[in-house]
Amino acid sequence: MGKSNLGRINMKKILMGLLALTLSATALAENKFGIGAGVGVSDSIYKGAEDKAYPMPLLDINYYDLYVKGATVGFQFYKDDAFAASLFVDPLAGFAVDGADLARGYDNIDDRKFQAMFGIRLDADTGFYGVKTGLSAQVGEHGGEGKISAFKAYKVDDKLTIVPSIHVKGYSGDYTDYYFGVTSDEARRNSKIDRAYKADAAYSMGLNLTADYRLTDNVALMAFLGVEKFSSEISDSPIVDDGVLYLVGVGAKYYF
DSSP states (O other): OOGGGHHHHHHHHHHHHHHHHHHHHHHHHTTOOEEEEEEEEEOOSBTTOOOEEEEEEEEEEEETTEEEETTEEEEEEEEOSSEEEEEEEEEEESOOBOGGGSOTTTTTSOOBOOEEEEEEEEEEEOOSTTOEEEEEEEEETTEEEEEEEEEOOEEOSSSEEEEEEEEEEEEOHHHHHHHHOBOHHHHHHOTTOOSOBOOOSEEEEEEEEEEEEESSSSEEEEEEEEEEEEOHHHHTSTTBSSSEEEEEEEEEEEEO
């Protein structure tokens, strides 16, 4: 895979993950699964990396205890009326970027690569006004990541469902230092980087809003938007712009 594709594919992966995790809420509530396509736009938190639009396949597939959601493949080993637990692998985890995509003066950094991460996910229905929660932890070659999330589906009418969700993610020091740290050698090679930077363990907070409009029982149109705010351990990096990531997109899905 060419270096120039890394940053673009990483943003596509983030968008696919957001769509799969938020839109699967309505599909799972009806014990269905679906496939579709969409287009999303995302900015980048790296210095000078451009905003881009991406076509995206939308996968939300369940086959007995196996599932595919976005780029994530999992195996559900426990489920009852209010609780589910699964093991999963995300082959495209992380914030991969090609150094050449950054602005001049920052563009001679080493490329950050994807990493395959393996993890466990716990999902629960709180029984409190329809709020559902998720808790996950995953680890890979370059560190670990954890996430806690909550969402609620609001059925506006027979066709329109709105799903707001919130989450908090935590990143280990190895993880943040790999993707956002700067070595002394990188600092010497780039005219606008004035120091080495070691990134410590960090966190981010996100808000997402998804709308699902059913044209028929099997066909739906959807739209989403989201924002992710990263902590100072990431936003203070010399190669990071402002530490905020925005996402927006539309799509269509066929439910079986």
